[in-house]
Amino acid sequence: MPKNYSKFKKITENWKLLIAADIVVFAFIENKLSVLLVERRYAPGIGQWAIPGGFVREDESLEEAALRELNEETGLSRSSYLEQLYTFGEVKRDPRGRVISTAYMVLVSEPEKIRLKASDDAINAKWFAISGLPTLAFGKSHKEILLYAWQRLKWKFEYTNVAVTMMHPEFTLTELQKLYESVYNKNIDKRNFRKKILSLDLVEPIDKVSQELGRPAQLYKAGTKKLKIYNRVI
Amino acid sequence: MPKNYSKFKKITENWKLLIAADIVVFAFIENKLSVLLVERRYAPGIGQWAIPGGFVREDESLEEAALRELNEETGLSRSSYLEQLYTFGEVKRDPRGRVISTAYMVLVSEPEKIRLKASDDAINAKWFAISGLPTLAFGKSHKEILLYAWQRLKWKFEYTNVAVTMMHPEFTLTELQKLYESVYNKNIDKRNFRKKILSLDLVEPIDKVSQELGRPAQLYKAGTKKLKIYNRVI
DNA sequence: TTTGTTGTTGTGAATAATACACTTTTGTGC
DNA sequence: GCACAAAAGTGTATTATTCACAACAACAAA
Incomplete structure (x- = not known):
């Protein structure tokens, strides 16, 4: 020293x-x-x-x-x-x-x-x-x-796509919306949500649908595109 | 213990x-x-x-x-x-x-x-x-x-009014704009800037004008209104 | 009174955000 | 195979917000 x-x-x-x-x-x-x-x-x-x-x-x-x-x-x-x-x-x-x-x-x-x-x-x-x-x-x-x-x-x-890191590898838009709703603690309009998410290219559709009750849903995976991230680790 | x-x-x-x-x-x-x-x-x-x-x-x-x-x-x-x-x-x-x-x-x-x-x-x-x-x-x-x-x-x-904490107690809108420009490192349109700042009620005009070269400018002080602040200390 | 310097003001276009309801696709039970 | 239940999917009109852009006004100095 x-x-x-x-x-x-x-x-x-x-x-x-x-x-x-x-x-x-x-x-x-x-x-x-x-x-x-x-x-x-x-x-x-x-x-x-x-x-x-x-x-x-x-x-x-x-x-x-x-x-x-x-x-x-x-x-x-x-x-x-x-x-x-x-x-x-x-x-x-x-x-x-x-x-x-x-x-x-x-x-x-x-x-x-x-x-x-x-x-x-x-x-x-x-x-x-x-x-x-x-x-x-x-x-x-x-x-x-x-x-x-x-x-x-x-x-x-709101400002990044971290949400997809909390989803399973394959997920539906409805599931993603439910996650947003639980984080924001309020309801979100389905059409506006989908419009926004899809316009941002946060997710990519895959060649597969979910099989639950009701009409099958398109499955998506996390997009490769990363949103601008502001904090150090964000 | x-x-x-x-x-x-x-x-x-x-x-x-x-x-x-x-x-x-x-x-x-x-x-x-x-x-x-x-x-x-x-x-x-x-x-x-x-x-x-x-x-x-x-x-x-x-x-x-x-x-x-x-x-x-x-x-x-x-x-x-x-x-x-x-x-x-x-x-x-x-x-x-x-x-x-x-x-x-x-x-x-x-x-x-x-x-x-x-x-x-x-x-x-x-x-x-x-x-x-x-x-x-x-x-x-x-x-x-x-x-x-x-x-x-x-x-x-962008999201708070901290800018006014870097100004003197009395300042002109042009001075405030120059501060924003130096922080963002880019030019800002004068009219849009004033419209935005005034619509947010970040500053209050005082009964005084600056005396520099050219037309005297209205002086302002920091507004009492606090913007929503997100970070812990922000 | 002219010139230089800075302050002040408005409008139209483009984009983004919001509100809102019906149709489609599947499975199930009769 | 038909009616029903359940969830997915989809479009448009309205309203805010952002952005680009230029002329005129007030003062000082010469």
């Missing part, structure tokens, strides 16, 4: 800082926007539901830590989308000491393929519809992070 | 993490969007220009640290706007050790009132037009932060 690092050395002494990564995981389950929560095994907030997360280790980046913790606590191993949301740095956020926490948002396309599991830190992991959240641990903090993430998601849905 | 903090204790052992706050300061100087940079006194990057910033202390939040460092390194004490941008958490960002850095953006309304000064850490502090930046310290990292901040600023100008 070169000279002139004296100030650095001084600052590194005498106190301890930890950084945590918290991850808001969204998926579209039974036509409802849903969030993955864990039931905490340890204090603070034993037995309460919380956003999955944990401390960053020495040899991993913030993003790596987010994905590792997510995998450890929930079994979720591959997600289609990861985006940093915000870093919370108030002095007394955590009773355990000086903890800074960076919140991430993850979007999952096929939640039914994920085997949720208990872990060292979490007694349980479970999907909750955004409209039926339980009381969360960590006072208002986790609730706020969650609502902030939802807000960001609405934004992204 | 309650029981069951064992994992926390384990993680806090054996390694050191520091968190830094970097601040991109924008002001509108001589019709040009400008950025405040400091000339580094210490390694790494001695003598090179860099975004002002420094390490967060034990007893201060991230935002407090950002503002304190800004004040220490540049003499800047009051800014009209502060917003968190992004947290960089790669493992080997900094030669001094594991450093995580949160970038902030600050907007200044009356840069000519600020007495820039040298400091412990900075030999010098100086405004640079965004189109005439010097080579920056810290490899590509600081340049990227800066360009990201500029991008974010463009966004904010």
